Amino acid sequence: xxxxxxxxxxxxxxxxxxxxxxxxxxxxxTTEAVTPADPEKAATSGEAATATEEARATPAPDxxxxxxxxAGDAAAIYARPQVPILCYHQIRDWTGRxxxxxxxxxxxxxxxxxxxxxxxxxGYHTIQPDQLYAYLTTGAKLPPKPVMLTFDDxxxxxxxIARPTLAQYGYKGVYFVMTVSLGRPHYMxxxxxxxxxxxxxxxxxxxxxxxxxxxxxxxxxxxxxxxPTKTLEEITGKKIKYFAYxxxxxNPQAFPELKQRGFVAAFxxxxxxxxxxxxxTIRRIIASGYWSPKTLSNSIRQSF
Numbered sequence: 001x002x003x004x005x006x007x008x009x010x011x012x013x014x015x016x017x018x019x020x021x022x023x024x025x026x027x028x029x030t031t032e033a034v035t036p037a038d039p040e041k042a043a044t045s046g047e048a049a050t051a052t053e054e055a056r057a058t059p060a061p062d063x064x065x066x067x068x069x070x071a072g073d074a075a076a077i078y079a080r081p082q083v084p085i086l087c088y089h090q091i092r093d094w095t096g097r098x099x100x101x102x103x104x105x106x107x108x109x110x111x112x113x114x115x116x117x118x119x120x121x122x123g124y125h126t127i128q129p130d131q132l133y134a135y136l137t138t139g140a141k142l143p144p145k146p147v148m149l150t151f152d153d154x155x156x157x158x159x160x161i162a163r164p165t166l167a168q169y170g171y172k173g174v175y176f177v178m179t180v181s182l183g184r185p186h187y188m189x190x191x192x193x194x195x196x197x198x199x200x201x202x203x204x205x206x207x208x209x210x211x212x213x214x215x216x217x218x219x220x221x222x223x224x225x226x227x228p229t230k231t232l233e234e235i236t237g238k239k240i241k242y243f244a245y246x247x248x249x250x251n252p253q254a255f256p257e258l259k260q261r262g263f264v265a266a267f268x269x270x271x272x273x274x275x276x277x278x279x280x281t282i283r284r285i286i287a288s289g290y291w292s293p294k295t296l297s298n299s300i301r302q303s304f
Contacts, residue, residue, distance in 0.1 A: 060130035060140065063241060063264040070137040071264070071279065077136045078278040083127070084304045085148040085284040086296075087269065088112070091157040094289070107289045109157075113165055118293035119147060120169040128202050129174060129242045133265055136279065147300070150174040150267065150284060152206055152244055154181045159192045163201075172199075176206035176244035176267075179228040190235050197236040204242035205229055205263075214251045221257055229261065242267070248284075255280045270303065 248269025
């Protein structure tokens with residue numbers, strides 16, 4: 001597959017018209033003011049670091065240790081307040097070849113760093129999927145102002161730009177890997193994916209080549225899910241438990257297929273959740289390349 005086509009696939013992630021419309025409907029105006037934090041509650045950098053260390057000191061239980069009844073209590077899971085989850089694709093400066101629509105999925109480097117600084121200054125703490133799973137199924141405690149940072153499609157800049165920026169604030173990310181692109185120009189290598197996993201980031205599946213789950217037939221499940229999962233487990237030496245739908249699109253028919261393959265949760269984009277199976281329709285929003293830190297802050301509060 002040509003690198004240009006792979007790049008196009010990365011840009012397409014989340015671009016379904018229904019999903020985009022839903023996300024746009026939730027996008028606040030760049031002129032909206034951010035509500036000032038309560039001075040008494042605002043975390044200083046030292047307090048934030050302490051809270052982060054405390055969260056790390058109490059790791060979330062492995063999903064396999066949580067009773068099935070808890071994971072099956074859809075009403076309780078659906079009723080819990082949603083945790084903000086951001087989705088990033090490319091992190092690079094815009095070029096003259098980038099279309100207006102593509103720029104939603106390309107966050108300029110300086111803007112990305114400003115967004116991460118805003119999250120840290122605002123007292124947000126990153127969480128991993130196991131923590132989210134424990135919270136949703138059992139009500140387990142999360143650190144103050146939790147947020148999950150997810151990255152789709154395996155772009156190289158997620159390793160070269162996002163990784164050191166997150167590390168600056170003690171943050172960890174969730175990287176949903178599209179395995180067809182591994183080792184291709186402008187994409188991560190297997191060694192990079194392993195390094196991310198070894199450093200405490202979560203690696204999840206994002207299919208082989210970004211094929212829409214709603215269109216799977218015959219051997220598509222083997223090609224798009226089974227083989228990529230095996231590849232990622234061989235790279236990381238860890239069980240792959242979490243999945244992100246290409247384009248953010250899902251259907252209920254996918255849930256049993258994912259479950260029987262060992263996935264415990266799956267992530268969509270800015271659209272409604274399935275009330276019967278909320279663990280397999282966990283919402284994210286795309287962090288737009290147009291958003292200032294203030295706009296991102298507003299969007300987090302309004303969307304979740």
